[in-house]
Amino acid sequence: MKKVISYVALFILGFCFLMPFIIMILGSFKNVEYAQLDPLFWIPDEPTLKNYFYIMRDGQFLRWIFNSVVITVIPVASQMIFCAILGYIFAKKKFFGREVIFWVFMGVIMIPQQLLIIPKYIMFSDFGWINTYWALIVPELWGIMGVFLVRQFLQGIPNDLEEAAYIDGANDLQIFFKVILPLSIPVVATVGTFAFISNWNDLFQPLIYLTQEKMFPVTLGLASMLGKEGNFGIEMAGSAVSFIPTFLIFLFFQRYFTEGIQMSGLK
């Protein structure tokens, strides 16, 4: 009996959570008139690819995706490298000021990014970074949370391996690449997936630093489309296309998301 209740609840809730995505896919194949008048979103009578052709029409949408890729891939790669090395430094190296620096980093996590956006906007105006990729890439090259995750992970690993490598005459970089990095692949993958999601989905920072449509990432482009199209089919085709990369990353790295969430909240 308990099992039955569990399954019923599972399917009802599963349907509720999946429904918006089903609506997105069904909607993207609909003609305007159907989309307007069909509140229940049945499978369209005359499915059409028109909406997809429409958004691909002048290459602008592809440009937005390209922009998103640029401002996502570079920080993801860089965060994986820097967070791995810094996590290693803070977990395993003894140096002057280590604890102080680390707790200053952790304290800064409490500062909401909305506070930094105004001074950063002023700084970036001075640098000439407004409407460039720099404003969205350079500040994201490493992340405090990622360093924290790697540190947590490496603190749980005994020092013997490193010691043995030192005695064999290996230097820091050799130890990092031959001993530490292979062990940390799961946590580094976690850092990468989190960086991907936060950069790919960010709306606030692009909204502030970018004003030219050709520089928009796909989030901001889609938001501007939602504002002016008023055509559900086209909006959903755009949403579906911009959803694909997120979905693929999620499909392949799902384990790392849930592990990362647990690691960041629970010691």
Next chain:
Amino acid sequence: MTLRARLKRQWDRNAIVYIFLIPILIHFAIFQVYPFLLSFYLTFMDWKVIGDPEFVGLKHWKYFLSDSIAWKALWNTVMFSVYYIVPTMAVGLILALIINSGVKMAGFFKGIFFLPVVTSFVIIAGIWGWLFRGTEEGMINYLIGLIGIEPQLFLSDSSQALPVLAALSVFKVAGSTMIYYFAGLQSIDKGLYEAAKMDGASTSKIFWKVTFPLLKPIHFYVAITTTIGSFQIFDSAYLLTGGGPNYATTTIVYYLYNQGFTSLNLSYAAVLSYVLFFIILMISLLQRRFLGKESNLY
């Protein structure tokens, strides 16, 4: 050992620290520390993007105290938390309980519940905006029509817009709350359940007397992070209501954005951002005060 040999050994053992930490500290100073201080300085200045800043003392802080829209925005943000925190925790806990109850395909459903967490707000808002259309063809209006409820305006109604946005946020983040609760449930000693069953406790009694109290650190952690998240809410208001109708969905961050980047009152926006910072700081300090060292959460 000679001094040179010692220095050499020191370098060999710590070269990686100096090579990588120094650039990171410079980056940290430029993109975190300096903006934080600059923002505070800015609250005492008049600065209109073009031209030199002019010192005005506490003018912007005083204006904040008398700015009824800012207080309305703060109130809206508090109300948003009220609509949002308990449902997020409840839905997350229910999802975790189901996933944890030994059902088949638990991993698959966990993925479905988590999917909104990784999906852009723009996509989700686009769909929700359509579902909650204030016309008779809107899906939600159609569904409530089946049970005889009049069509509602939803996002265009100043008393309904904020709860609808809160519901959207619950949908967006309940999956991550589920993960915390799931981890919590897994760490509960199975022996306790067996002991309770031996004593003849009912399922609901076991839940309220054993499971629920043992999840206390998780409740607290989730409540704090959700509260902090709710004070930073922006995307859904920007995308769906533009802060309206009649400022009903103007949250503190939306107002900050509006002041700073629509009206170009950067200094006043800086004041608002510091107000936000103080609120979040207080919540975080409360967390530390109550969680302390006894718990395994940071």
